Amino acid sequence: MPRRRSIAIRRLVVLTATATAALGAAVAALVAAAVVRGGLYDVAASTPHTQWVYSLMETTFEQSVRRRARAIDVPALDSPALVQRGATCFAQHCMACHGAPGVAPTAAGLGMQPSPGPLVDSATLWRARELYWITRHGIRMTGMPAWGHRLADEDLWALTAFLGRLPEWSPAQWRREQERMRGLPCVASH
């Protein structure tokens, strides 16, 4: 008798667990349908994500970049000519959204969500190969373009070299250099 009872109990447990899982899945599907099809999710740029959603996406982004950039070999980045060329590319293509020393991003750059933010601390947050990867491939759903389809590879490395030296530029120096850089080419011939 105890053996038959234990089988009956086990069957009851399995049945209950299955039913609970099925009910849970059904409720989750209904909630998801209400949020997606019912327009419940607020997509306004004037409403922030909750901090946990923001942090979840940020961590996903960081880890994704770190993993994908692992195999990249970094060339020598310390030549002043390379840094200067990177500064020119930065002024022409990056400043509008990221700003520069003493220079705010444009209205569109400031209004983007997520905010592109300044890059003065980028070389403390990322390795050179990771900055190169982000610049080359862009970041989906952030507005960051894949510059690998717009700039030559040397220009991507020039930008990486420049980002490493960005904290050394004062607002006054940037203002002076910007005048000079206006006439210089960024894009090398492909």
Added chain:
Amino acid sequence: VRGVALNGLLLALAAAACAGERLPEAAQRGRVALRQHACHTCHVIPGVVGSDRHVGPPLAGFARRALIAGHLPNTRDNLVAWIREPQRFDPGSAMPSMSVSAADAQDMAAYLERLE
């Protein structure tokens, strides 16, 4: 017992709702404006969702600070003026002038003044 628990839950919810409402309208608008002008990309600001970025100083405890940016007395007028045109007061500062309207700057100040 269930009734007591339910009452407790309702009380807690009501308290949470009141705590949310205690932020005055100007400060609520200020919190939105702080994000819209990308302040959180350089400053960690309690209550403003963003990354853990420290390009500029964190703004926690701003109400208790004596000086703005190390040299302006921390008054409403000075704070509004600094937010709108930091380069006028300190050309060496990496903080750019962000084209903040007078109204937005007032609202931002109203929020920052509440950070004890």
